[in-house]
Amino acid sequence: MNLKQGDLENIILNALWDLEAAEESKIFVSHVQDHIKNERGHLKAWAYTTVKTVLDRLVDKELVSRQKEGKKYFYKSQLDRHQAGVLALEKLLKQYFQNDVAKLEGTLAMIKNQPQKPYASRPTQMGSGGITATPAGQPASAPISQPAPSQTAVSAGYMASTAQGI
Incomplete structure (x- = not known):
């Protein structure tokens, strides 16, 4: 590895x-x-x-x-896990989601609701609105539904353990 x-x-x-x-x-x-x-x-x-x-x-x-x-x-x-998670999440939000929290929440909800790795068989699509991904089994042109912000919660601690390059 x-x-x-x-x-x-x-x-x-x-x-x-x-x-x-x-x-x-x-x-x-x-x-x-x-x-x-x-x-x-x-x-x-x-x-x-x-x-x-x-x-x-x-x-x-x-x-x-x-x-x-x-x-x-x-x-x-000099910072704890939670603080590192907040920094990583801020960087992720800015770098990939143009500071649009709703896009991030929609992506997290989609990942959470997928029983398997959703991107294994389909490449990521780049658009002017940020990164969108098509889950396996959906055609590339199918829209990805995004839940209302109240349906998801973001855990900064989780992001700290998964984000790279704090």
Whole structure:
């Protein structure tokens, strides 16, 4: 599996949040490395340098803070999962839905109501109104019904775990 930079950052942020929730007082690179291997089900450990590089990138993005202790640094997240979810959702809303909440809600409702992956057999269509997708089994010209906004609720926590490149 070839993970993108955003995927690595999300995995590391989630490991950091898990360790903070377990009340680890000082979280070093090796703690994050061990957590990813043991708790996330990865078959082999990521290289120490990989974890450190990604943590340092998160520091540069001001998502994580770093403090030196002896020869090592320990790390702390600067936002919680909910805050990260809000940021990711705002980025998603702007980037793909032109800040139109109704379009996002309609897409989320469509995804929620599909028993299987709805886009497996049909490509995404780009239009001036944003991304629209045709669920499998519908012709490309069929309109996609969008429920009223009151029918759906957006969970920022869910978006944090699925959005890339916070």
